[in-house]
Amino acid sequence: MEDTISIKGKFVYYILLIIVAVAVLFPFVWIFLTSLKTPGDITCYPPKFIFNASWDNYKSLFTKSQAGAAASTLNFSRYYLNSLIVAGFGTLLSLIIGFGAGYALTRAKFRKEATRENVAFTLLSFWFGPELAIILPLYIFFNKFGLLDNHFALILAYQLIGVPFAVWMSRSFFSDVPISVEEASRIDGYTAIQTFWKITFPMVKSGLAATAILTFIFEWNNFLFALVIGGRNTMPVTTGALGFISYEAALWGQMAAAIILSSVPQLIIAMFVQKNMVRGLTFGAVKG
Amino acid sequence: MQTDRQWHFFIIEKGGVWQLSKVKAQKSAREIENNKLKYFLWPAIIIPLCIGIIPYFTGIGLSFTNWKLALSNIRFVGLRNYIEMFSNPDFWNAAKVTISFSGLSLLVEIVFGFFVGWLLSVNLKGQAFFRSIILIPLMVAPVLSALMWKLMLPQHGVINYLLSFIGINAVSWLSNPHTALITLVIIDAYINLPFVAIIILAGFQSLPKEPYEAAVVDGASKLFIFKKITFPLITPLILLALIFRFILSLKTFDIIYATTGGGPGNVTTNLHLFAYINTFKYGQGAKSTAVVLILFLIIFIVSSKLIKRWTKATAYQK
Numbered sequence: 001m002e003d004t005i006s007i008k009g010k011f012v013y014y015i016l017l018i019i020v021a022v023a024v025l026f027p028f029v030w031i032f033l034t035s036l037k038t039p040g041d042i043t044c045y046p047p048k049f050i051f052n053a054s055w056d057n058y059k060s061l062f063t064k065s066q067a068g069a070a071a072s073t074l075n076f077s078r079y080y081l082n083s084l085i086v087a088g089f090g091t092l093l094s095l096i097i098g099f100g101a102g103y104a105l106t107r108a109k110f111r112k113e114a115t116r117e118n119v120a121f122t123l124l125s126f127w128f129g130p131e132l133a134i135i136l137p138l139y140i141f142f143n144k145f146g147l148l149d150n151h152f153a154l155i156l157a158y159q160l161i162g163v164p165f166a167v168w169m170s171r172s173f174f175s176d177v178p179i180s181v182e183e184a185s186r187i188d189g190y191t192a193i194q195t196f197w198k199i200t201f202p203m204v205k206s207g208l209a210a211t212a213i214l215t216f217i218f219e220w221n222n223f224l225f226a227l228v229i230g231g232r233n234t235m236p237v238t239t240g241a242l243g244f245i246s247y248e249a250a251l252w253g254q255m256a257a258a259i260i261l262s263s264v265p266q267l268i269i270a271m272f273v274q275k276n277m278v279r280g281l282t283f284g285a286v287k288g
Numbered sequence: 289m290q291t292d293r294q295w296h297f298f299i300i301e302k303g304g305v306w307q308l309s310k311v312k313a314q315k316s317a318r319e320i321e322n323n324k325l326k327y328f329l330w331p332a333i334i335i336p337l338c339i340g341i342i343p344y345f346t347g348i349g350l351s352f353t354n355w356k357l358a359l360s361n362i363r364f365v366g367l368r369n370y371i372e373m374f375s376n377p378d379f380w381n382a383a384k385v386t387i388s389f390s391g392l393s394l395l396v397e398i399v400f401g402f403f404v405g406w407l408l409s410v411n412l413k414g415q416a417f418f419r420s421i422i423l424i425p426l427m428v429a430p431v432l433s434a435l436m437w438k439l440m441l442p443q444h445g446v447i448n449y450l451l452s453f454i455g456i457n458a459v460s461w462l463s464n465p466h467t468a469l470i471t472l473v474i475i476d477a478y479i480n481l482p483f484v485a486i487i488i489l490a491g492f493q494s495l496p497k498e499p500y501e502a503a504v505v506d507g508a509s510k511l512f513i514f515k516k517i518t519f520p521l522i523t524p525l526i527l528l529a530l531i532f533r534f535i536l537s538l539k540t541f542d543i544i545y546a547t548t549g550g551g552p553g554n555v556t557t558n559l560h561l562f563a564y565i566n567t568f569k570y571g572q573g574a575k576s577t578a579v580v581l582i583l584f585l586i587i588f589i590v591s592s593k594l595i596k597r598w599t600k601a602t603a604y605q606k
Binding site: 098138 | 325326327328329332333336339340343344346350355404407410412415417418421422423425427428429430431432433435436437438444445446478482483486489491525532535538539541545546559563564567568576581583584587591
């Protein structure tokens with residue numbers, strides 16, 4: 001707003017901004033340093049900023065023969081694979097369901113106009129209600145049908161996060177396309193399906209890509225569903241990472257390495273959706 | 289009125305008698321196809337119905353039974369779970385923790401989030417860099433961020449080391465009953481403050497120019513401009529951030545479970561965690577369902593109040 005900022009003012013702003021940036025980045029830097037340390041370096045006080053770095057913690061995450069009995073039950077590569085399977089297929093399913101529904105909610109005609117918002121808000125309430133209200137009864141069902149600790153069941157449960165998000169976000173992009181554009185294309189002789197693929201889709205492509213990425217991140221980050229209805233075989237990184245500190249062992253270095261490996265990839269893909277982040281995180285309420 | 293979409297009415301003459309005749313209206317191709325679009329909604333209704341709505345209502349039913357994890361025959365017990373819950377001091381403790389945790393973290397996140405959002409909106413070189421840095425905590429799984437802090441916070445951890453330079457004595461932040469809750473608030477703020485900040489930033493970026501030009505012409509002071517122009521224009525966004533954060537902080541689970549597990553004692557056990565511990569540690573399934581339903585109700589009441597305020601605040605834009 002202020003068009004001219006004095007040199008002194010600029011200096012103050014930059015100092016404040018740098019403080020914020022350091023506060024955000026410090027934990028990542030420190031955890032990365034921790035992941036390169038030996039157990040002795042990790043627990044020593046005062047903490048070491050300079051030490052002999054080694055990749056041992058990362059290596060040991062992917063090799064089974066680990067010192068200590070507790071460590072042998074930890075299988076990080078398995079957790080990672082689980083996360084990829086569950087969040088990957090979960091996202092795919094969420095998008096197939098969510099984009100169709102998002103488009104329908106934007107363009108379909110309803111006998112009662114209220115249906116539109118009722119469906120949308122019912123979906124949204126899954127995101128805002130306490131998860132346990134749904135996951136506890138679901139636990140009984142899955143237990144009864146022998147679906148606990150099952151990839152497919154977890155993927156299904158993840159739809160409670162993925163579908164509402166994909167519907168709301170894609171709907172927000174679809175409604176950015178003026179209806180008159182679609183009508184013009186229909187008058188020119190395109191069918192509804194051609195209109196969608198040739199006119200609407202190219203206009204919302206980047207928005208849908210952002211939706212896909214954010215859906216994946218949200219499903220990857222989920223913790224409570226996996227905690228209740230997952231188990232040894234389906235454990236994703238979020239619940240798996242907890243296992244590094246237990247009564248039997250405190251594998252700080254490996255935990256740090258696991259945290260870095262589980263969070264850095266999504267930080268990289270998140271960089272592609274910066275522009276749509278605000279819209280995504282507010283379910284389309286702020287266009288940003 | 290609904291009917292005249294499907295039927296057209298004509299008054300026609302038939303054999304010297306005037307009579308009302310109805311003819312089925314031709315629907316336009318577009319209308320038919322828009323009707324068909326509704327079928328795309330079904331998967332989005334059926335799957336959440338099976339894995340969301342049915343379990344949810346089952347949960348309501350279960351809260352009136354004696355369901356326990358180890359128990360196979362489920363019996364109806366009426367309101368007993370609710371009555372026992374309300375006379376349980378642990379429940380009230382959890383309610384108190386929920387409110388103080390949410391209240392404190394909201395206060396911190398809104399106040400400092402507003403400040404950071406404003407800071408990021410200042411027109412400076414290199415802002416793009418700072419604006420992308422602030423997004424990082426939002427994308428990492430909350431449970432992993434919480435674990436990072438857990439690794440930094442022990443008695444001999446790096447945080448205590450850094451604090452020793454400004455004369456703060458080492459405390460084991462997460463296992464001391466006096467500091468555990470406030471430490472969790474700070475961890476929560478680390479994860480969620482950026483959310484508030486980017487919403488406020490979006491608000492600052494979409495401020496219209498005209499009122500400011502008019503105010504400058506009128507010779508208004510900076511404080512006056514902020515109070516009378518900027519703040520009212522930003523208010524809907526503050527409310528929006530408040531709605532989101534309030535709802536989500538009331539059901540915080542991940543970060544507490546990963547760091548303190550509700551301890552020491554029960555000083556950080558909020559309602560959501562209380563329900564989890566009750567189910568999987570003590571096997572009290574039905575009572576826990578009652579607890580989460582109460583929590584759901586609280587969230588519902590508070591959020592509908594806030595949403596009403598928000599609709600009012602944004603009414604002038606429509």
